[in-house]
Amino acid sequence: MLPGERSSVAALAALDDELRRGMYEFIRRARRPVARDEAAAAVGISRKLAAFHLDKLVAAGLLCAHFEPVGGIRKVGRTPKVYEPTRTDIRVSIPPRQHDLLADILLDAVLTEGERETAAQAAMRVARERGHQLGTAERQRNRPGRLGVERALTRSEEVLAAHGFEPDRETPTCVRLRNCPFHPLAARAPELVCGLTQAFLSGFLDGLHARTTDAVLDPRPGECCVALVSAPRRAAAAEPGSTS
Template sequence: MTGDAGIRAVAVLDDELRRGMYRFIRAARRPVTRDEAAAAVGISRKLAAFHLDKLVDAGVLQAGYQPVSGIRKVGRAPKVYQPVAADIRVSIPPRQPDLLADILVDAVLSGTQSDDSDNRDDSDNGDEDGRERDGQVRRAALRAARRRGHRIGAAEREQARPGRLGAERALTLTAAVLGRHGFDPDRGSSTCLRLGTCPFHPLADRAPELVCGINHAFLAGLLDGLGAATVEAVLDPHAGECCVELRARRG
């Protein structure tokens, strides 16, 4: 849970009573009734219901009706609450470490395993073999990043059904997609889209060549998936901004 949803979740948990009930429900590891939540923080059932519904509205808890321990002979099952299966994280500007992690895991799983001969101890060729393995991993990461970008772009195109995209319309659609992924897009002109933040920062500071390459491949794949052939992703680093700029293709 990130972005605006994460901010709403953090805001609703700023209340001490809600925070106490939320901690109690998480620790219970089972659906909890209003009576149990109320008793846990020492308030009335009616007041507990108010706060629990606020937590549900903010996406922190989910509610339902189901039997709990014991036998109820009359009436319907009580309303119960349990945590949603999502982490709560807030970053301003928003970051995307999960996206980068997914890309790297995909790269590892997509065919970077060496055959048995790669694992032999060869002192004469050790450095050369190491460089080759590093190159294989990098290429796999770039392929994985491009595939991930393509999937996101293709899904957006399927939903929006924009038809043929000229450069200006392609940049507008791309800006909307990237805004949801933490890139902070800025239309400097009708033919250029600057990305105000790097969603992979501060990881980009640690390995700029690798991370910027992954970012570039991801954005190129996104454009391809969107069918935005009139726009290209260009590496053009600027201090404090994303390393990639999206530009209308010449001609």
């Protein structure tokens, strides 16, 4: 499960209660700040019980609360607490999916396609650029420099796990990616989507300065079509004292 999906699970759990769900739907439809009394009346419960459930929705990240005069009219006494929906998207996918990343790559490809590029070439370029940005950011967070096979694969496992690839060290020099974050779209256009995945991961390794490791196409049923493997000749060349 991706880190952001944990909060989505908590939000969905909060909505499992019928009263909370009813108040949440009422507040979303209102499209304005809603006070506790109004939310309570919408589902037929007391103001005190409504306050309990509304605070649960706030804690789950579904609502935000602040104090504001109802209807914009200032009255004598305490300013009431009002609730509005947050802009949080709630998405949970098991296994993890990254359709927004794929859509972002394709959108950027459309917007930046060059005169001498095909649409597919533009998409491959953007996918590699996005991967390179990810790898560069990871390298800058840690010690820069070229990585040997072991460290390159370990760092790749750590980062790609957070992006839903479910990496698994099959051998000391090969990391299999047990989940395809772009499924089922990969099943509809495997040549395009698998090519974009390889370009993204190649760019990632390049940005990471993992010169000893390649992203290669190695499709297997039910898994990502790309594996990360050591590049023997370059690995040997990268060893200290090597003259190759």
